[in-house]
Amino acid sequence: MKLYKSDLSPFARKVMVVLHETGQMDEFVFADVFGTTVDAGSIPLALNPLGKLPVLERDDGPAIYDSRVICRFLNARAGGKLYPEGDRLWEALTLEATGDGIIESALAMVYEARVRPPEMQYQTIVDAHWVKIDRTLSALNKIWISHLSGPFDMGQIAIASALGYLDFRLDARDWRQGNDALASWFEKISERASLQATAPVA
Ligand SMILES: N[C@@H](CCC(=O)N[C@@H](CS)C(=O)NCC(=O)O)C(=O)O
Structure with missing residues (x-):
């Protein structure tokens, strides 16, 4: 395949x-x-x-x-174990959707700068995407650390990929500001071999 x-x-x-x-x-x-x-x-x-x-x-x-x-x-x-059984599955899937949503907004910001001619770029849309990301990071920091700190699953993979992308492409936005718990979680999870092996390199 x-x-x-x-x-x-x-x-x-x-x-x-x-x-x-x-x-x-x-x-x-x-x-x-x-x-x-x-x-x-x-x-x-x-x-x-x-x-x-x-x-x-x-x-x-x-x-x-x-x-x-x-x-x-x-x-x-x-026969992997990345999708938990029981109620925890819905949390993992919601986190997966949350990570993907962050990436979608981040990608829209990147494409706006990269794909659109400068005279057609619309800062209001770029800022609105960051507002979505910022609000979502806050929610992760406040209410999702408990799940994120549990057994490794697909939700954590999606959030780690999203945060890695923010570091890679939107570093200047400083997503860690005000999100200490999420930043600590990310630092620790990033040591995992699968995340080390797949980190984006410019
Ligand atoms: N929902 C899709 C999104 C995939 C996506 O947007 N990938 C980007 C690259 S990171 C792409 O192919 N962009 C081309 C496009 O937007 O047409 C997925 O989860 O695979």
């Missing part, structure tokens, strides 16, 4: 972390691709007509996307 990904994509990073955590790295081949909203670049449109990465090309069925589907597929394939 072949995973189309980018080492700089926080969505693809979640998938790579799952592969590391479930011991499946050797069973896949990888293709690095790149694209943006206005130019799909090398993203294989025949496999994902949405023109987004990551995409997983399977040997025995249609290609699957998006990152959430791929992560769940990979965990199931390996």
Whole structure:
């Protein structure tokens, strides 16, 4: 099976972390691709007509996307434990959606600067995305540390990927300010081998 990904994509990073955590790295081949909203670049449109990465090309069925589907597929394939049983599952899935939401807003901010011509950039939208991120980080810091500090699961992978992306692309926003508990959690979780192996490098 072949995973189309980018080492700089926080969505693809979640998938790579799952592969590391479930011991499946050797069973896949990888293709690095790149694209943006206005130019799909090398993203294989025949496999994902949405023109987004990551995409997983399977040997025995249609290609699957998006990152959430791929992560769940990979965990199931390996009999992994990244999706908890019982009520904790809903918390993990909510955290997964929260991490993805942070990434979506961060990516929109990055694309606004990178893809739009300067005269068309709209600071109000950029600021509104940061307001969403900032409010969400506050909520993570106040009410989610208990879950985040529990057994490692998909929710933690998504939040760690999101925070790693903020450090990588939006460092100047200083997300740690006022979010001490979240910052401490992130420092500790970042020592995990799967996160070390997948950290974005410019
Ligand atoms: N919901 C998708 C989002 C994937 C996504 O937006 N990936 C970015 C790269 S980080 C992309 O492919 N952008 C191209 C585009 O927006 O068309 C997922 O979780 O996989």
